[in-house]
Amino acid sequence: MYLKYINTSFLSNFYKYLHLPLNNFFAPIYPVSWFACKSMSKLWKKYLLWFAQEHVEFRYAEIESLLSLFNIEMKYEQKPQNQEPFWLVEFSSESDAKLLTSRSVSLRKCLELWGHEKSIDLLHSTVRGKSGSFAAYFEPSKSFKIEVETVGRHFTQQEKVAKLEAFDYLPIRGPVKLKDPDVCLQYIEFYGTRTVNIPTTPYEVFFGRNVASGLRQLLKKLSLKTRKFIGNTSMDPQLSLLMANQAQVNSGSIILDPFVGSGSLLVAAAEFGGYVFGSDIDYLMLHGKTKPTRIKQQKRAKDESIKANMKQYNLGHKYIDVLINDFSLPFWRDSMEFDAIITDPPYGIREATERVGTEKQNYIVSDEHLPTHVPAKIEYEIPSIFRHLLIFASKHLRLGGRLVCWFPVFRED
C-alpha cells in the first residue's frame, strides 16, 4: 500500500479541486434573514455537525452539494471555521438532518444540540436546567447510552468514565444498552486542532442526542486493500465518494468517467445509485492485463476487471459498460446524455498523457502491418484534455448536471 500512500498525499499536496459549475463552488453562505423570511412558520432546531478531520478542504463543497441535491434548507448558526470539526447549524426538521448526514462522507455524526458552552461547568448547569424538556427520551421504555469523546486531547479511560458519571443528574429511567440503544447521547470536549500547546480546559463543550451517522464505515468496505482490481493510480475511496457526492449522484443517475482506469470513481458513483459507463485509452488496463500493482502479487488474476470490482460490492447491476477509446475523438451519439461526469484525468506524471496520433506527415499503416498494428501515441497536452472535457460536458451533460474532476496545480509550498 506504499504506492497508494504516495498517490493520495500527492493529490492533496499538489492539486486543487476543480468543481463545476464554478458559481456552485463559491456558493455564498446565505444570510440568516433570507431563510427567516422564507420559513417563518417552521420550527428550527439547533444541530451540531461533527466532521472527521480528513480532507477538510472538501467539506464545504460536499455539504453544499448534498443540500442542493436533496433540496434541504440549513441555516448556519455560526460561520464555519476552516479547520474546526464542528459546525453549528439549524434544520427545520430532523428528517433533513438525517438525510444530509446519512449521505455524507466527511461527517461523523449529527447531534440535536442540547447544550453548547465554553466550559464544562457551564455546560452541566445548562443541561441540568433544561433536562425536563428532554423527558420524552428518558422514559423507562427507552434504552440509552452516553458516549464521551475528547477531541484534541487524550484522556485515560478512567478519566472518561468520570466525565460520563458527571451526568448522573439526568433523570434517565430507561436501561443502559451499549449496542443500538433507542437513545444515544453524546458528550464532546473540544481542545482545538493543534498538536502543541494544548490547553488544560476545553475551548468548547457540546452535549446532544445522536440523530444520524455519516458514511465513515463505507471507507473500510471500499478500501483499496481488499479490492479485487486496482491500478497504480486508483483513487482513494474517500476522495472518490466525495467526488460522487459533489457530482450529486443519485438513484438512477447515468454517470461517465472518460479516463476510467481501474474504475474507482465508478465504484463510488454506483454505491450512490448511479449507472456507470467508463472509457479509457489503455487496453491493458481495461482488460486487467497491466503489471500487478500490489508488491507481493506476481501476476494478476485472470478475472481482474472493473466489472469484477462492481460485483465484489454487489453493484454488478449498476455496471453498464467500459470501452477502449481515445477521448479526443467523438464516439458517442449526440443524444447521449449523462447526469454527471466524474473523472481523474492523467497528468503525465504517474500516468502518461496520450492520445492516438503521429508526428509523421501523411503516414499510412501498410496492409502487411495492419492486423497487428498498435496505434502510435502522441502527447495529449493537459490544456487539450481539459478543453475537450469542457466541450464534451457542454454537449453530453444534462442541464444542471455536474462535471467533477481533478485539476493539477503546482503550489508554492
Next chain:
Amino acid sequence: MKLLTHNMLTSKCIRGVSVGYPLIINATEVKVNQTLFNSEFVSKLIPKVDWPVLYNAAESIGHSEDLPKEAPNDFEQNEEFLKKAHRALVEIEVISGNLVCPESGRKFPISNGIPNMLLNEDEF
C-alpha cells in the same frame, strides 16, 4: 457490450464517415444476465434510445424475442414494456465479436465484453 451502449455508439470520427450509425453487430458470443430492474432508470432511457436501432440490434443477434417493434407512448406506466426494454438494453450482452462501421466497413473488435473503439493514427 450492452445494447444500450451499442445504441449510443457511432464511428463518425473515422475520416470520410459522416454518420457512422448504427454500427453493425457481428457477435460470436452473446450472454443474457438477469439484473435488478429499476423502472425509473429504464423510463429515463427510453426517450434517449433510438428504438428501431435497439430492435434491429437485438434481432441481429437473435434476441429480439417478444420485444415490440415500437416503444408505446405510455411507456412510463407500462411496466411490462419497461421490463422488456430493460432486458434488451442492459441484460443482453455481446461478449465477443465485432462492431462494424456501416459506411467504411471498419471493424471494432469486442473481447471480454469490452469494445475496442481505438482507431489507427491514419484513420481520422
